[in-house]
Amino acid sequence: xxxxxxxxxxADVAKLLHLMVHSVYSDKDVFLRELISNAAxxxxxxxxxxxxxxxxxxxxxxxxxxxxxxxxxxxxxxxxNGIGMSLADMVEALGTxxxxxxxxxxxxxxxNKAGEGAQLIGQFGVGFYSVFMVADxxxxxxxxxxxxxxxxxxxxxxxSYTVGHAGLDEAPVRGTRVVLHLMEDAKSYxxxxxxxRIVKAQSGHVPVPIAILDKPGAEPAEIADxxxxxxxxxxxxxxxxxxxxxxxVAGQFDKPALTLHYRxxxxxxxxxxxxVPETKPFDLFDPDRHGRMKLYxxxxxxxxxxxxxxxxxxxxxxxxDSADLPLNVSREMIQESAILGAIKKGVTHRVLGELDxxxxxxxEAYAKIWETFGAVLKEGLYEDFERREAxxxxxRFKTTASGGAWRTLKxxxxxxxxNQTAIYYVTGNDLERLExxxxxxxxxxxxIEVLLLPDQVDSFWVxxxxxxxxxxxxSVTQGxxxxxxxxxxxxxxxxxxxxxxxxxxxxxxxKLTLGDQVSDVRASDRLTESAVCLVxxxxxxxxxxxxxxxxxxx
Ligand code: ADP
Ligand code: MG
Numbered sequence: 116x117x118x119x120x121x122x123x124x125x126a127d128v129a130k131l132l133h134l135m136v137h138s139v140y141s142d143k144d145v146f147l148r149e150l151i152s153n154a155a156x157x158x159x160x161x162x163x164x165x166x167x168x169x170x171x172x173x174x175x176x177x178x179x180x181x182x183x184x185x186x187x188x189x190x191x192x193x194x195x196n197g198i199g200m201s202l203a204d205m206v207e208a209l210g211t212x213x214x215x216x217x218x219x220x221x222x223x224x225x226x227n228k229a230g231e232g233a234q235l236i237g238q239f240g241v242g243f244y245s246v247f248m249v250a251d252x253x254x255x256x257x258x259x260x261x262x263x264x265x266x267x268x269x270x271x272x273x274x275s276y277t278v279g280h281a282g283l284d285e286a287p288v289r290g291t292r293v294v295l296h297l298m299e300d301a302k303s304y305x306x307x308x309x310x311x312r313i314v315k316a317q318s319g320h321v322p323v324p325i326a327i328l329d330k331p332g333a334e335p336a337e338i339a340d341x342x343x344x345x346x347x348x349x350x351x352x353x354x355x356x357x358x359x360x361x362x363x364v365a366g367q368f369d370k371p372a373l374t375l376h377y378r379x380x381x382x383x384x385x386x387x388x389x390x391v392p393e394t395k396p397f398d399l400f401d402p403d404r405h406g407r408m409k410l411y412x413x414x415x416x417x418x419x420x421x422x423x424x425x426x427x428x429x430x431x432x433x434x435x436d437s438a439d440l441p442l443n444v445s446r447e448m449i450q451e452s453a454i455l456g457a458i459k460k461g462v463t464h465r466v467l468g469e470l471d472x473x474x475x476x477x478x479e480a481y482a483k484i485w486e487t488f489g490a491v492l493k494e495g496l497y498e499d500f501e502r503r504e505a506x507x508x509x510x511r512f513k514t515t516a517s518g519g520a521w522r523t524l525k526x527x528x529x530x531x532x533x534n535q536t537a538i539y540y541v542t543g544n545d546l547e548r549l550e551x552x553x554x555x556x557x558x559x560x561x562x563i564e565v566l567l568l569p570d571q572v573d574s575f576w577v578x579x580x581x582x583x584x585x586x587x588x589x590s591v592t593q594g595x596x597x598x599x600x601x602x603x604x605x606x607x608x609x610x611x612x613x614x615x616x617x618x619x620x621x622x623x624x625x626k627l628t629l630g631d632q633v634s635d636v637r638a639s640d641r642l643t644e645s646a647v648c649l650v651x652x653x654x655x656x657x658x659x660x661x662x663x664x665x666x667x668x669x
Pocket of ligand 2: 149153242243
């Protein structure tokens, strides 16, 4: 074979590596979770390809991950008999950044020079490159299933790597071997006790069995059985089991705020294990972010790219395991599958139902979820007409009357003033500024509650023609005309509908001065303290939406 060739990492990889190695990130253990999850992914990819090409399995059909320790040489080896990589695969996978989230992650780091880096890494599935937190050299030897060549990749993580062909006798018969030359201060990763502890804590539920060898050539001992957690009975699963599984499937470090585990029977048979995370992923509003539910068919991993839930539930992590889909369903066919369509509907319904149940049983826990993901859920108000009612029921708002607490629309409608026929809101992008907006004066003076809507998405759903309990949503900048119907609180004098002569003269002056810049100038009921405010026409774009669209250059 030709001598290995030296290449430099793509610029983003070099940056990521630098960050990973130089951040004082204390939880170095995660490198193992990343390697095991890659090994498990490789086994699952092979299982999937073998459905159409059983010969790929040869005489070694059972997936396995093996950890081999070599304390004398300060070495740790992670090996799998999965799909493997060709030389070209290696260059693509281990020299560039392919994962979609990484770019967004890097941008966050760039924008955040304040040293939030270590914390961000913690939130992020750090991937293969995390090996360089513990190793000063890493060799990856691999042979692609069905391939007749082996390849070796090697790097010290400092800007370049070498890659070339390897002899077949140096490589696994099929799959990938990752050899870590551990740094002096990371030598405990070649000890059985440490590794067993980490595997149990992080990877105990990966769907491939894991064995450990105390030293090269020793007898393998199984430390995780590879049984799929979601196929077990709920009574056999502890909260910790769920949390561990969540962390390994989501690559996150937080806990699930809500866990959903059930089996649907009837027209379609499938299992669902899904989680609402506790914290917000950094790429939640990245336009490239797609759903994160994995699709399995009879315990075989099919894809994590099918959109199994509507976009406004893109923060939900977990999996759906169908018993009805054919195993050989192609990834392309998936989006058109009627069975999956029905499953998507069923699971969406269930997720919203569980959120609603939680809201009823533990309002505080639910409020936390809303605080984190409410802005995403609200996208459903204009995207999912069918579930608008359910979503309006789940929605929570801060209002001029809530004193910082969350209110439901039911609360709001229960507190309507006499003659009040609409739900009033004010949009903006800063809650504190909204609260002191002069637009609210006339409403305050009448004791009318106003929803404070600080999220971008708010400007879209409120103008989608939605109503709640027969009451339309009306912007305070558009609803002022209604105000004279509602009496002022505490006996204040209702201003006369007729503007005084002085005011009429002033209005004429302002109209003349501003000319085309305004469409009208009027005396108004809405102000009690401020002299003037800007409003949108009664029928037209909301002011906040107008600003947003102007900002996006439309
Ligand atoms: P991710 O797993 O999110 O794609 P990683 O940085 O962990 O990101 O891995 C990058 C890529 O390297 C994987 O997508 C895969 O193509 C390849 N890879 C890593 N480890 C293995 C392995 N054990 N077997 C096969 N391919 C692997
Ligand atoms: Mg990975």
